[in-house]
Amino acid sequence: MAELTPFLLESAEGEKFSFPGDKPSVICFVKEDCPTCNEVMPVLEAAFRSFGSAVSVLVPGQTLEGNAKLKKTHSLSVPILDDSSLKVSFAYDIDTVPSMFISDAAGNQTDALIGFVREEWQTALTRLAERTGSSAPDLDWSVLPAWRPGCGSLSVDPAIHDRLQAEAENSPLRARKIQIGSMDDEFEFMFDQGFSDGLPLVPPTPERVIRMLSGTRRDAQELVAVMPPNMGEATVEKIAINAVMAGCKPEYMPVILTAIEAICTDEYNIHGVMATTMGASPVMVVNGPIRERIGMNMKLGALGQGNRANATIGRAVRLAIRNIGGARPGGTERSTLGNPMKFTMCFAEWEERNPWGSLAQERGFKREDSVVSIFTMTSGPTLIVDQDARGAAHLGGTFGLCLESAFHPKAHFGTDVLVVVCPEHVDTFMVDNYSKADIRRRIQEVTSRPIRDLVADSVSAVGIKQAMIDRMGEGAMDRMIPKFRSEEDIHIVVAGSEAGKFSGAFHGWATGEIGSISVSRKIEE
Amino acid sequence: MVTILDPTDEREPVVRQISPRSGSISGSVALLDISKPRGNVLLDRLEVLLKDQFPKITVNRYAKPTFTKPAPESLRQEIRDNNDFVIEGLAD
Numbered sequence: 001m002a003e004l005t006p007f008l009l010e011s012a013e014g015e016k017f018s019f020p021g022d023k024p025s026v027i028c029f030v031k032e033d034c035p036t037c038n039e040v041m042p043v044l045e046a047a048f049r050s051f052g053s054a055v056s057v058l059v060p061g062q063t064l065e066g067n068a069k070l071k072k073t074h075s076l077s078v079p080i081l082d083d084s085s086l087k088v089s090f091a092y093d094i095d096t097v098p099s100m101f102i103s104d105a106a107g108n109q110t111d112a113l114i115g116f117v118r119e120e121w122q123t124a125l126t127r128l129a130e131r132t133g134s135s136a137p138d139l140d141w142s143v144l145p146a147w148r149p150g151c152g153s154l155s156v157d158p159a160i161h162d163r164l165q166a167e168a169e170n171s172p173l174r175a176r177k178i179q180i181g182s183m184d185d186e187f188e189f190m191f192d193q194g195f196s197d198g199l200p201l202v203p204p205t206p207e208r209v210i211r212m213l214s215g216t217r218r219d220a221q222e223l224v225a226v227m228p229p230n231m232g233e234a235t236v237e238k239i240a241i242n243a244v245m246a247g248c249k250p251e252y253m254p255v256i257l258t259a260i261e262a263i264c265t266d267e268y269n270i271h272g273v274m275a276t277t278m279g280a281s282p283v284m285v286v287n288g289p290i291r292e293r294i295g296m297n298m299k300l301g302a303l304g305q306g307n308r309a310n311a312t313i314g315r316a317v318r319l320a321i322r323n324i325g326g327a328r329p330g331g332t333e334r335s336t337l338g339n340p341m342k343f344t345m346c347f348a349e350w351e352e353r354n355p356w357g358s359l360a361q362e363r364g365f366k367r368e369d370s371v372v373s374i375f376t377m378t379s380g381p382t383l384i385v386d387q388d389a390r391g392a393a394h395l396g397g398t399f400g401l402c403l404e405s406a407f408h409p410k411a412h413f414g415t416d417v418l419v420v421v422c423p424e425h426v427d428t429f430m431v432d433n434y435s436k437a438d439i440r441r442r443i444q445e446v447t448s449r450p451i452r453d454l455v456a457d458s459v460s461a462v463g464i465k466q467a468m469i470d471r472m473g474e475g476a477m478d479r480m481i482p483k484f485r486s487e488e489d490i491h492i493v494v495a496g497s498e499a500g501k502f503s504g505a506f507h508g509w510a511t512g513e514i515g516s517i518s519v520s521r522k523i524e525e
Numbered sequence: 526m527v528t529i530l531d532p533t534d535e536r537e538p539v540v541r542q543i544s545p546r547s548g549s550i551s552g553s554v555a556l557l558d559i560s561k562p563r564g565n566v567l568l569d570r571l572e573v574l575l576k577d578q579f580p581k582i583t584v585n586r587y588a589k590p591t592f593t594k595p596a597p598e599s600l601r602q603e604i605r606d607n608n609d610f611v612i613e614g615l616a617d
Binding site for chain 2: 176178179180209233326
């Protein structure tokens with residue numbers, strides 16, 4: 001037998017009623033503006049009178065004015081208890097009023113009746129009278145309707161429910177609560193506390209954070225990652241708080257949680273990415289069905305502003321790094337110039353416009369998997385402009401020449417690159433049935449330079465140094481060196497509008513073990 | 526009163542921190558009169574005491590146009606730019 005939640009409520013007259021007491025009880029939740037509740041008030045009154053001292057009849061009402069009105073309209077002697085805070089209604093998890101619970105003297109539930117079904121009410125109350133040796137409610141049941149649905153309980157009103165959940169004893173929230181004085185402006189306060197990236201934040205009230213947590217099945221206290229540089233504990237709750245501030249919707253949570261797992265891996269190395277003076281930042285690419293479901297942009301302007309999911313998912317991850325990880329400019333974030341992608345950089349791949357298979361598929365995931373991939377950029381998107389190529393070799397040549405400037409034209413083997421191919425350029429590559437491998441090969445081909453061209457000289461001190469040349473010997477000077485150490489350092493995705501022959505490239509950071517390796521993770525929903 | 530949840534790893538206390546106190550007075554001290562009656566009397570006396578105890582400091586006097594409103598931006602900037610300390614005669 002289920003034990004009903006104990007409570008202590010007062011009537012409008014200030015009399016205290018606690019449950020359980022020392023006798024069986026009838027508890028019936030009511031709300032004045034509900035017609036069914038008004039229909040059952042004479043029943044509750046009759047029960048109160050008939051049961052006398054054998055049974056407690058407790059009637060929690062959901063609004064103060066409503067309770068007074070019920071009392072007056074029905075000339076009640078049964079006390080209406082003040083549950084205008086709705087805490088007891090919430091604890092009983094009721095959706096509907098009237099909801100009637102009957103318990104034994106120990107507070108164990110014997111009956112639960114939702115709405116009004118005359119026969120059920122009559123049976124339950126008559127049985128209770130027999131059990132307690134009191135008389136059954138004295139009323140003419142036949143004048144009552146056979147059945148009436150109840151009304152929605154105020155405790156499940158969307159405007160109230162999240163607050164109640166946040167305040168409940170079993171609330172999933174554990175984060176420190178910060179009270180902002182009524183004379184203080186919460187937006188200014190959040191700036192002053194250093195929570196912001198420089199733009200206004202949505203105040204992470206408990207209600208909003210509860211709503212954000214509804215976007216994931218994961219437990220609020222589950223540890224998602226330990227986040228450098230502070231080694232802060234990124235729990236689902238802490239990430240949800242930052243997602244609220246960033247302006248996210250709850251359904252973005254799975255992407256954000258997965259992205260944070262990915263950046264906190266040793267391969268990705270968020271610590272180095274934040275600390276470097278080069279001004280690196282994560283670029284997030286989303287693949288799979290979740291793109292459509294949460295309304296991400298992968299077409300016109302995909303890399304730009306104007307789409308809430310793209311903009312706020314990227315921002316949530318960045319705010320989490322700032323607030324949970326503690327990476328703040330001037331602290332452990334040391335970038336010389338900074339870069340605007342540090343506000344946010346997240347977009348979806350237009351897989352359906354990609355004839356080669358998506359980035360995620362290339363990395364071993366299935367088409368039906370939702371995946372987030374993270375790449376570290378230091379520049380870009382730099383535009384690759386080619387309105388003239390009519391064939392793949394020409395266009396691949398342009399890609400190579402444009403990518404040569406990454407870091408410095410003489411810096412070969414220095415970094416990796418994320419190339420975003422626009423649809424019109426996809427079509428030009430497909431004129432000659434180029435595969436991704438063909439594009440990569442062509443880029444490496446046109447960027448290959450003899451070592452002698454990569455030597456530091458009177459124009460620029462950047463390049464291969466004399467000591468290295470001495471070691472290699474003069475014979476090595478004609479060896480050809482492509483821009484990228486490996487074709488695998490050229491990552492390719494498709495995005496953008498149907499019109500325009502403009503692709504883009506994000507130049508990477510130090511790649512490989514010493515720097516950051518692009519990481520992809522499946523999004524578990 | 527608005528309640529928000531702490532987005533950080535909670536290693537720092539969240540209160541409005543007061544400016545660090547140096548433990549000594551030097552340079553320029555601003556005395557700001559908010560223009561409540563007799564605030565100037567208090568500040569006159571403070572000025573005498575300050576000059577007496579710290580002969581090397583400069584004391585600059587300022588007044589808000591009215592106590593009912595925040596100090597104008599230009600006044601706040603002037604005080605900030607030209608002073609190391611500020612003492613404000615707050616209210617009666």
